[in-house]
Amino acid sequence: MSARLNIISFALKNLKRKIIRTLLLLLAVTVVTGTLFSATLFISSMQNALKIGTYRLGADVLVVPEKYASEARSALLAGEPTSFYMDKSILERVKKVEGVKRASPQLFVKPSSFTCCYNVDVFLVAFDPETDFTITPWLTKNLKKSLVGNEIITGREVPVVPGDTIPFFGTAFKVAGTMEPTGMKFFDHSVFMTMDAAYKMAEDSKTKSMQPISIEKDKISAVLVQVQEGFTPDRAAIRIEHDIDGVKAIASDEVISTVRKQLGGLLKGILAVSAVVWVLALLMIGFAFSMIVNERQRELGLLRSMGAKKGHIFRLIIAEAVIISVSGGIVGLIAGSTLLFTFKGLILHSLKLPYLMPSATVLIELVAGAIFFSLLTGLLSSLMPAISASKMEPYEAIRKGE
């Protein structure tokens, strides 16, 4: 191996000199970059899920029984299975409300624990193919057909493939297709069937199932509404609540804005903590490098006497800081991602929010951003020590370092 040195190899050798100090500085950058990266990735994933999920929902307003409003929100955001019913006549009344362009009913059925043989919480959602404008467009585009008889489509997290058969309440359903992931449990953990199939399943459960279910044919769980142009979902929701007693009209943008507010608060909190930690890390690395320059005054003077230019000394100090900060950044990326993926379930369970990894492009941008951020940390923190080191007069540096 060649014994010839360059600035980088020399910087690496210098960093090995006080390995504990180097590792502590690296740890500081690891913590800052890891926290920022994992927090940003986590929040982007939730925003991404919300964006895709609400697009998939396709409805501007969800009309549910007034006393089940919070269950409906939980079902939508956290995909928590629920069952509640209201009279089907609500559908016709909703259609007549000013500003409503289209309305379609849905039935929500919470399966009993041993209805399905798969170890996953599923949520049964039944829709009316005649009026539906949320599931049917997907069927037309992807399956190029409608659901017939006991055919179902499933969310991505339901562990079945097209062609499989799943029993619900004693009735066997055939999987016709699987939807793409959305990050929202309401879609990813749901099984979609026609309302006729759901009513028949309920009827047959009396004879076929150990846990029969009762759903009258004049009952529905919710009405999905698309508003006319010129009407905002908010305005339509207010009108629906005004015109029809006993219902709660939840505007989709209300759900999104509530979650966005939650996410925004969370993001601000994390950013504030990260900013404080970052400033502390900057000060810590800056202080450490001032010490390093002070300790190595004589050496730096000797290098100058051998012909090192001010620029060589400047680059040497900067290189040492950048090696620490970029390595710390990479370790932070790995550690942050590992912790995020390890505790993702736990965090999501407590936050009850949707989650979907952003696209590869966004991920690459986040990783590049994190590396750039760590690079910036190294540059900023070592700038002053590097300038002062390069400005030292060689003989003074040698004398003071004695």
Next chain:
Amino acid sequence: MIEVKDLTKTYTIDGQALKAVDKVSFAVGKGEMVSIIGHSGSGKTTLLSLIGGLTKPDSGQVMIDGINLWSMNDDCLSEFRNKKINFIYQFSSLIPTLTTIENVMLPTAFGNYSEDIEGYARELIRVVGLEDKMNSYPSHLSGGQQRRVAIARAFINSPEIVLADEPTGDLDEDTEKEVIQLFHRMNEEKGITFIVVTHNKEIANQAKKQFKMTNGILSAI
């Protein structure tokens, strides 16, 4: 080749001005070996630093090959040092994280040197008798061995001038003789100019020109 004119350098210590070098003038021809003797604190090291362009004089000039060192900008002066001058210090001047061969080659990291410079570095290390310590770190070398590594390093850039400050300070008698012989060999074979600061009168007497430094004032012996 080296022409020093009215060189003065003053330090302020505890509020009092101290002339470390006081209007020193002398000339050294190309390939000459010059010795400077004097007590500690007489200004010998400061004078060497001024000649090597490591510190700026308050007044006076250092001309090397007709070029005033302080007419050059810092980058040019650094390049000038890298190509033409090298130093041997009275203290351990090795970088602790580098091996013997890396320490010897260190000056080449700051300039353009040919690929076979490593071969020359190995040869210099053999000349100073440390071929078996090629990959040893300074902490595994004795004081005398460290000094020999520093001496090998002083020749790596094939300098025209070597400024040696007590170069045999902590060497045993035999090694001291070998080092002085090496200086003479380099002086005769390669025409390197030496300015050697020493306490040792025997070494000083071997130089063609001898000077004495007293309280910053240089006088010929």
